[in-house]
Amino acid sequence: MGSTKGLVLIVEDDRNIASIQELYLARDGFRTQVETDGLQGLDAVERLRPVAIVLDVTLPGLDGVTFCRRLRERQDWTPVLMVTARADEPDRILGLELGADDYVTKPFSPGELVARVNTVLRRAQGPPGGRPHVVGALRVDPARRTVHRDSEEVELTATEFNLLAHLLDHRGRVFTRRQLLAHVWGEEAYRDPRVVDVYVSQLRGKLGDASPIRTVRGVGYGATDRPA
Incomplete structure (x- = not known):
């Protein structure tokens, strides 16, 4: 075969x-x-x-x-x-x-x-596409797997995109690092939870002041309805 x-x-x-x-x-x-x-x-x-x-x-x-x-x-x-x-x-x-x-x-x-x-x-x-997310100047389109800040496209890796989309899909909810590993990476036990911190830092660096990701001290990360 x-x-x-x-x-x-x-x-x-x-x-x-x-x-x-x-x-x-x-x-x-x-x-x-x-x-x-x-x-x-x-x-x-x-x-x-x-x-x-x-x-x-x-x-x-x-x-x-x-x-x-x-x-x-x-x-x-x-x-x-x-x-x-x-x-x-x-x-x-x-x-x-x-x-x-x-x-x-x-x-x-x-x-x-x-x-x-x-x-x-x-x-x-990625997962099946859903409705686009619009947060301030940021537009995230899961169907096309594109991210735009104003009219400028932001290039993300597959993992960065999936993490951002997951947080936006569940705006208002706060996830621990291990929960994010399980949901986004599909595995939980084998890796250091600090990997999540690396990806959040990368996303914030690429999205700048349009980033909707917020840190909840002692818990983990979530997304808001406006730039964090």
């Missing part, structure tokens, strides 16, 4: 790890392409147009964090799953701030990696 789920670009300089990733992704229906150098991997994104990228942080030529920054700077929002060592927390957080959609830490099971790839792809598609 032929592959039907699209091409995943693996950017990994450890050929043993890359081979295992290829094997398990192929079993799940993906085609794969491996690049062992960050610069070559970045060129391959434009050439191959993958559905997702599995990106190691430590790479020759161009490290994963810089790779992700350059990718987003050219307005390419291909979902990125970053692979880090457990000691790489600063790089992991910086990668998320620069637009990575998710991460796994070494050592990881190949099955977990495949599950995460599927999760970021589902997240990129």
